[in-house]
Amino acid sequence: TQLLEQSPQFLSIQEGENLTVYCNSSSVFSSLQWYRQEPGEGPVLLVTVVTGGEVKKLKRLTFQFGDARKDSSLHITAAQPGDTGLYLCAGAAGGTSYGKLTFGQGTILTVHP
Amino acid sequence: DAGVIQSPRHEVTEMGQEVTLRCKPISGHDYLFWYRQTMMRGLELLIYFNNNVPIDDSGMPEDRFSAKMPNASFSTLKIQPSEPRDSAVYFCASSLAQGRNQPQHFGDGTRLSIL
Numbered sequence: 259t260q261l262l263e264q265s266p267q268f269l270s271i272q273e274g275e276n277l278t279v280y281c282n283s284s285s286v287f288s289s290l291q292w293y294r295q296e297p298g299e300g301p302v303l304l305v306t307v308v309t310g311g312e313v314k315k316l317k318r319l320t321f322q323f324g325d326a327r328k329d330s331s332l333h334i335t336a337a338q339p340g341d342t343g344l345y346l347c348a349g350a351a352g353g354t355s356y357g358k359l360t361f362g363q364g365t366i367l368t369v370h371p
Numbered sequence: 372d373a374g375v376i377q378s379p380r381h382e383v384t385e386m387g388q389e390v391t392l393r394c395k396p397i398s399g400h401d402y403l404f405w406y407r408q409t410m411m412r413g414l415e416l417l418i419y420f421n422n423n424v425p426i427d428d429s430g431m432p433e434d435r436f437s438a439k440m441p442n443a444s445f446s447t448l449k450i451q452p453s454e455p456r457d458s459a460v461y462f463c464a465s466s467l468a469q470g471r472n473q474p475q476h477f478g479d480g481t482r483l484s485i486l
Contacts, residue, residue: 289472300375300462300477301414308472346414350472358404358427359475363413 261285262349264362271337272370279332279365281347288350290323290330291359295344337369373397377463377478385486389451392481395444396465404475405438405448406462414462420446421468432457453485 262283271277281290289308293301305314307323307330314321318341320333330347344366348359376395384390396403404419418428423440431438435454440446450457460482464475 291472291474299479300464301475302477303474306472306474348475358416358419360416361414 262347262360262362264345264347264365266365267363268366268368270368270370273338274336275369277334277337277367279345279347279367280329281331281362282329283349284328285349285351286327287360288327290327291348291350292321292330292332293346293348295346295364301344301346334367337367339369339371342367342369375463375465375476375478377461377481379481380479381482381484383484383486384453386455387452388485389449390453390457390483390485392448392461392463392483394446394448394463394478396446396463397476398444399467400465400476401468402466402473402475403440403446404464404466405446406464408460408462408480417448455485458483458485 262281265280269277289306291306292304294304295301305316305321307314307321310325310327312323318335322331334341344364346364347362350359375397378393402421405417406414407417408414415430417430418438419426420440436450438448460480462477462480464477466473466475
C-alpha cells in the first residue's frame with residue numbers, strides 16, 4: 259500500500275508570510291498532483307508534476323517534485339487570506355493501478371489578514 | 372460545462388436505515404471514483420470504475436457498502452444498514468482515461484450524518 263505523509267497538518271500564519279507544505283512517501287509515483295479544497299466543496303486540481311526534479315509555478319505558488327519522485331513540496335510566497343483552505347497532495351501509481359490516486363492527509367492553511 | 376453532480380448534498384438518517392448516494396460524472400469521462408472524507412482518516416478511496424466496470428473495491432469498508440454504475444452517466448453508493456461511524460462527506464470524482472496525468476474532477480460531496 260502506497261502512503262503519502264503531508265506536513266504540517268495545520269498551518270496558521272499572517273498575511274504576507276511565506277510557507278512550505280511537504281508531501282513524502284517511501285514509494286515512487288509516476289506523477290503527483292496538488293489539490294486545494296474549500297469548505298463545502300470538492301478538491302480542485304492546482305497542478306500536476308511528472309518529471310523528477312520538476313518545478314512548476316502558479317503565480318505565488320511553487321511546486322516541486324523530488325528527484326526520486328517520492329516527495330513533493332508546495333511553497334507559497336506572500337500568503338493572502340484567499341489562500342486559506344485544505345491542500346492535498348495525491349500520487350498516481352501507474353501500472354495496474356492506472357487512474358488511481360493516493361491522497362495525503364492534507365494541510366489546513368489559515369492565513370489571517 | 373456541467374461538473375460532477377452529486378445528490379443529495381446533505382443526508383441525515385437514523386442508524387439501520389438504507390442510504391443511497393448518487394453521482395453523475397462529467398460526460399465523456401471514463402473513470403469514476405467514490406471517496407469518503409473524515410477528519411481522522413482524510414480522503415479515502417472506496418471504489419473506482421473504468422467504463423462502468425468496477426476496477427478496485429479494496430477500499431470499501433465492509434459488506435454494508437455497495438456501489439454500482441449501470442451506465443456511463445450514473446453511479447450509486449449504497450450503505451445498508453447504516454451506522455453512526457459511516458458519518459462522513461462522500462465525494463464522487465471522474466476523469467478521462469487518456470494519459471496518466473489526468474486530473475480528477477470532484478463533485479461538491481454528500482454530507483452524511485447517521486444518528
